[in-house]
Amino acid sequence: MMRILIIGGGSVGGKLATDLRDPFVLVESDPSRVWELREMLGFDDDSRNVVHGDGTSRETLEPLSNDIEAAVVLMNRDSENLEAVSTLKELGIKKIIARVNRSENMARFMEFGAEVFLHPTGYEEGLIRTMLYPDTKHAIQIFVREGSPAIGRSIRELELPEGTVIGSILREDRLIPPEPSLVIQNGDLIALDTVGSGARKAWRIFSRTGRIGPSGHILIPLSRERDLTAVKEGEMLAKSLGSEMIFIVRPGSEELLKTVGGFISKRIPFKVIHSNNSTREMMEGSRRISWERKERHEMELMSILEEHMREGAPHVDLVILPPPSKPPIYFPFLPQSIDRLIEGSPIPVLVSRNPKTYRRILMYIHSRSTQEINIAIEIARTTGARITALYKRPNRKRAQYLQRFAQVYRVEVDIVRFAGNPTVELIKEVKRNLHDLILLKSNLKELQTSQMRRLVHLGERSVIVVP
């Protein structure tokens, strides 16, 4: 018998607890849900099997961790799950299974030795059981979602692991016999029997491509000589992060591409996308036709970004843009196309000004900063930079979260608390010119949009704006 700790008593945690054959302890932070779970699982009101507590806190987990052999972490946020995983690891729990919401966070969980699955997969509790009991026979159900590599392939072509048999496929309201020639479609619910590690292999075949490892894509539009700074900074980042570079080339900029190809290190993989006429026609068909010609490039880029996001492949991690030219008098109240692009971009945008390796990164911590912390840690640990993080008293917990991860990844971090206005304090720190990279979140309530635009247009340093 194996004792299992479940952190997070949502619908998946509840269903998992209902079907588990081994003893378990479930931790849930919502008191009313604890009461509900106790009633659902048939425990008394003072049961120690369903416990109320904070799943990320050591004080909650330590007393429960005795004799625990496996833990399943199922909270809603990756940041909470990662915090719980790191605490469980410290408490010596060997087998940790964690839910990951964003594919780019998978690598971080795996570094703690956790087994991960990407949420939502469709039938998570079944998948968790296959991970908890890898040597037994399992019946699992997989919901095929957009972005799955299995879509458009026949069952024969899927190369299912040995011992795996598809029982049935539910498509809309119809049960379809699993003929070898049947082509898998988006939205299919597939029931299959499998043994041992075959379950995880099968899951990988059907589920969305979860990017594993720190690699990603850096997207750089090319049109002017000035874009070469962005290329150099992109190269530096690609080298550090192990990312692939994607160049978007406008018709007429092919010569520039030759120059770029000449000085980019051969070890860095890159590919080229030509911005085609269809994109242009689409843009001209839109209401934006009245915009000035020079703005079209940014709109095209936005359209390409949107297409990438829609198709789900390749996964873009960062767009690098060259700095806009400095006007003699700058009015931040009239947004330019680059402002619209940055403020509306679904992925982080870096306005490049510094092709050298970063030494210091400046960031502002707010109540929801998770993605910025992840990006800052990732860049800092691969480039050896030191992070300066500004925060105001109510966001102390987020600052502690950063500090903790900085310790784990051996990143040097200075946490600076301030009392005044966030925008003013941030600009004051920027003006000290100590930092090579500034990391911010766009459309943040406490930061003045006009000053953020000034940083993009008039700043001396590179800026990453995270959506």
Add this chain to the structure above:
Amino acid sequence: MEIVASASVPTGLAPILVNGRIASSEIDPFIILAVVAVLGFAAPFFAKALKLPLVVGEILFGVIIGSSLHVLGIVGLDIDLSSGMMDLLSTLGFITLMFMIGMENDFDQLRAISRREKLAILLVISANFMIALVPFLLLGLPLMVGLIVGGVSIAVVMPVLREMGIQRTGFGFKMMLIAQIADVAAIFLLSFSAASESGFRTVMILISIPLLFLILFWLADLLIWYKPHLMSRITNPTDQAELGVRATLAAVLIFYGLALFIGIEAVLGAFLCGMLFSAIFKERGAMMEKFMPLGYGFLIPIFFIYQGFSVSILDLFDAGALALLFLLLSVQFISKAIPIMVSKFFKRPWSNIGGSLLLGTNLSVVVAGVKIGTEAGILDERTSTVLILYGVTSCILFPMLFRKVFRKHLSDRVGAEGDPS
């Protein structure tokens, strides 16, 4: 009737009783200030006991004193509590109030709604002012009365929504937006209606204000970018020299003077200064924390209580005054209810009725309007008294009716859907 000094009169007042009259210039202004300060201290307890918004409690205190003085005046003991120092403090309180109202504007809220919703809000508010103007113009009353009645008091609407826990629902959000815009619009319109300038000059001022606002905003933005160390001292609540409070006070008074110079209603300057601060500093909690004790703890209560001194409830014992009060309250509700119900602003009929009731609260605009109107000689003493009493009544009556309607018809929907709209 001749009254002579007697043993029953407090000794402090005895020397100044001359021919039955206590002359204001002869009462030590600090005695008046002490009375106001004690009332200001007691007002929160009084308001809480009667479940009234604080400002209503403060004005009611003032009205009680004002009415008592009126009674004393009838029996021949004519006490005049006005004094130069109190006038100054009261005006400072009014300036602070207008600055705070301006500062509480949240420009981000407007960005969060669609164009269609913005247009609907604009239509509702415009229709509200037009409907409010008609009956008073027909009766030959000043235009200003209609504009006052078109106003909404965000200072009352917001606490009521917050107290009921619905300020974050779609209904609460839209209510706050309407109240905020109607409040601002009423103050602007009142200022211009009081202006004695020619039409052309008024139009020029109307054009120059947004332009001036943009230029000042741009300059302040430049100051943050080029002088962040100075701005950091100003915005830092721990600064030993309290530079933030000094800078804010200076800015408010400069704007006040600037408004006087341009020829617009001076308090509009303080209001614009508040709006400018709210546009420049998205996060202004620390600044508000510093300025609020001075404003809400000292100057603003003085203004409300002192304003109440000039009002006597006895003036209502007159059919004409009572009829005007009734008319004001009816028009206040109707001017909100008709546009909201006709446009079906909220999805559910009871939300439309509830919303119209709560938007009937009107105090800060009334007090500002009365002050502007009396100073400009547009409103007579009797109309001003009825208007103040109307403001107080609206803040007691309409939130109470809204609570009743809300509890009876809307609370289930809030529980089920999180939004009664």
